[in-house]
Amino acid sequence: MNTKRIVLFASGSGSNVENIVNYFNDKSAITITAVFTNKRDAKVIDRCNRLNINALYFNRHAFSGSDCVLNILLSMRPDLIVLAGFLWKIPEQMIKAFPNKIINIHPALLPKYGGKGMYGMNVHNAVKKNQESETGITIHYVNSDYDEGAIIHQAKTTILADDLPEEIAKKVHELEYEHFPKVIERILMNK
Numbered sequence: 001m002n003t004k005r006i007v008l009f010a011s012g013s014g015s016n017v018e019n020i021v022n023y024f025n026d027k028s029a030i031t032i033t034a035v036f037t038n039k040r041d042a043k044v045i046d047r048c049n050r051l052n053i054n055a056l057y058f059n060r061h062a063f064s065g066s067d068c069v070l071n072i073l074l075s076m077r078p079d080l081i082v083l084a085g086f087l088w089k090i091p092e093q094m095i096k097a098f099p100n101k102i103i104n105i106h107p108a109l110l111p112k113y114g115g116k117g118m119y120g121m122n123v124h125n126a127v128k129k130n131q132e133s134e135t136g137i138t139i140h141y142v143n144s145d146y147d148e149g150a151i152i153h154q155a156k157t158t159i160l161a162d163d164l165p166e167e168i169a170k171k172v173h174e175l176e177y178e179h180f181p182k183v184i185e186r187i188l189m190n191k
Contacts (some may be wrong), residue, residue, distance in 0.1 A: 003028070004188040005079040008035045009086035010014065014044025016084035016176055023181035029121055030188055033076050038063065064091045073098070080188055083142065084180070087119055090142050102142040103187065105180050107172045108152055110138040113149030124165040124172065134158055134189050135168060137175045139183050153183045 002071055006024070009018050017035055024030045032166060034096040037044050048055035062068035073081070083090075083104040106114060108123045113135075118126070127135045136156035141149035155178070157171040 004079040004191070005033045005055055005077065006030060006184065006188070007033050007073060007076060007081050009081065009083045009145060010035060010037055010042065010044040010081045011039055011044060011087045012044065012085045012086070013041065014047040015173070017044050017053075017178060018047050018051065018151065020082065020084060020181050020184065021053060021176045023186075027185070030185065035077060036069065036141075038086070044085075060088075063088065067093065070094050079191055080184065082184060089116075089146060092144055095142060095144060100141055103152065103184070104142050104147070104149070106138045106147050107135075107169075107174055107176070108138065109134070109136045109156065110140065110147055110151060114138075116146050118147070121165060121169060124168045127159065127168055128163070128165045132159055135172060137172060137179060139180065153179060153188065155179045 008017050008020065022033050024032060032053055034056055035044060035048050036056050036058060041059050045055045058069050074097060079101065081098055081102040083102065095102065107120065108114065108127065113123045113126055134156050137155055138151055139153040140147070140151045143149040148152060155175045159168055159177055
């Protein structure tokens with residue numbers, strides 16, 4: 001059986017990256033090839049160093065102003081590209097090069113609270129402000145519009161009336177850690 005290759009993209013601390021790496025550590029059928037980040041000082045780089053995972057930093061020009069990142073990705077031949085807290089819009093040429101091979105996790109139940117600028121605490125604050133009774137995560141394919149690709153999986157959690165946005169964020173993170181690696185594995189095993 002061929003080993004399936006994952007490339008991860010992250011912009012922040014990398015807690016989802018670490019969770020995914022740990023989940024696949026003892027699964028020989030799937031390997032994490034590299035982690036790409038658009039922030040030179042992102043904490044995910046420290047995590048990659050500790051976890052012995054290749055980390056690659058790139059700037060905006062390399063990502064969307066040239067084919068630099070695309071060519072590196074093509075040479076790696078990933079079976080799946082996973083956006084794990086990555087905040088830039090994926091360029092059209094990358095989407096075309098990897099059709100139905102780029103997935104994202106969003107910290108809300110799409111189509112609610114999606115789109116440009118809706119990430120992290122921005123989402124949780126909006127959910128709280130609108131007095132939602134539930135929220136969750138959406139794992140979806142990436143297309144040319146923010147958070148509008150086909151939905152693969154959703155998981156929900158209840159919001160209590162006195163939950164602060166930080167408590168909502170904690171509940172959503174728990175769903176991410178529980179569901180994201182399993183959904184990635186399911187997608188790869190069905191490819």
